[in-house]
Amino acid sequence: MLTPSLPRPLRVREEARTSARVALSAATTEGVQLRTRDIPSWLAGRGRANDFRVDRIPFAQLDGWAFDEATGNLGHRSGRFFTVEGLHVTEQDGPFGDGPHTEWHQPIIKQPEVGVLGILVKEFDGVPHFLMQAKMEPGNPNLLQLSPTVQATRSNYTKVHQGGDVKYIEYFVGPRRGRVIADVLQSEHGSWFYRKSNRNMVVEVTGDVPLLDDFCWLTLGQISELLHRDNTVNMDARTVLSCLPHPDTGAGALLSDVELFSWITEERSRHDVRAERVPLLDLPGWKRGESAIEHEDGLYFRVVAVAVQAGNREVTGWTQPLFEPVGLGVTAFLTRTFGGVPHVLVHARVEAGFLDTIELGPTVQYTPGNYAHFAPRDRPRFLDTVLHASTDRIRYETVHAEEGGRFLNAESRYLIIDADEADAPQDPPPGYAWATPAQLTSLVRHGHYLNVQARTLLACLNALAVTGR
Known part of the structure; x- marks a missing residue:
């Protein structure tokens, strides 16, 4: 997103310049900090430098989380983070409501706060580089993947958890220190989140940026190579990268934009589509055991609980629910x-x-x-x-x-x-x-x-x- 006060011809030129610089970074397959072939070993080294552990636990061992006696909804004692609730969905197709009708019930995550997914960009040797983070997430199969510079919920960066500061958040929240290349609200997984959005941002800076542990500067070409490797670039990084401007080659589309x-x-x-939040207690078709909420047919997904240790996170130890497909x-x-x-x-x-x-x-x-x-x-x-x-x-x-x-x-x-x-x-x-x-x-x-x-x-x-x- 560019400054709206610029006259249109200047905006067009600025957009073209930004697209060209993105293309230059995409065409550059070696960066100033790491060679592309060394990035997997760098990631592995960051994993060895920190203590990571995730263990499944029964719901009774969740610390700070509890099922509400009246609704059965699973929430945190702070009233923040997120809740696991029930959802009743009906869908009727057709302009006159005369099409097929479907109906189902399911657990859903309700997390109304908007998170920040932000990537910082800085030019080195004339080429834009992207500041990526080796971030541990408890649900990742290999725990550690490349994430955006900032990947934080509002609860994280306002320190509801009473943990440490979110690194580099000052470049994305509050007075801006750089030029905004992209800034847009995007949905999360609509099958598992109820109306959840994140702010996807790319911000370019020109001044000095301290390089902290677990972070590295990569070109877009290097990141593109890594997108061919299993479980390396995390979902939050992928969605932000999709918001980058690229040269327009859209002429000749079967359908016009209109x-x-x-x-x-x-x-x-x-x-x-009508989606009504309902109590998780006695949700039709779903059963709750000591360690999982799952569908009676064993399909779709289950709700489970984990205990997490992560030495480089704002909070180094916690428990939480997760959805497991x-x-x-x-x-x-x-x-x-x-x-x-x-x-x-x-x-x-x-x-x-x-x-x-x-x-x-x-x-x-x-x-x-x-x-x-x-x-x-x-x-x-x-x-x-x-x-x-x-x-x-x-x-x-x-x-x-x-x-x-x-x-x-x-x-x-x-x-x-x-x-x-x-x-x-x-x-x-x-x-x-x-x-x-x-x-x-x-x-x-x-x-x-x-x-x-x-x-x-x-x-x-x-x-x-x-x-x-």
């Missing part, structure tokens, strides 16, 4: 080229926790195990196309973890797959549309248009363009 916005508005209008997810864009212009197939996806009914999601975003017992005709559209894609069509495949501060071992195979007319027709089925990466880059500069999984794939698309792999 047509794409009209389609999104139509999809939001035809879905009547049942099975590895599959998240994919199908891609085609029309008139020489690359397109991806987006899905107008309904998730219970979205603020505005639908957001654009990947072509496929499912956990296949949840549908293993379905007849082929009843399985989610395009899921089998993705699962059975030949290796020569897979342009990108990496396992990425979802948000490790709230989800335990939540991993998905992220894929970008070339399709043909038989797999994905030019005239797609209802609820799907072809959009160019440039159109998605434009949409992501505004909040609540692309869901978090689509933003990860957009970051991966940009990385693919850089690395050529």
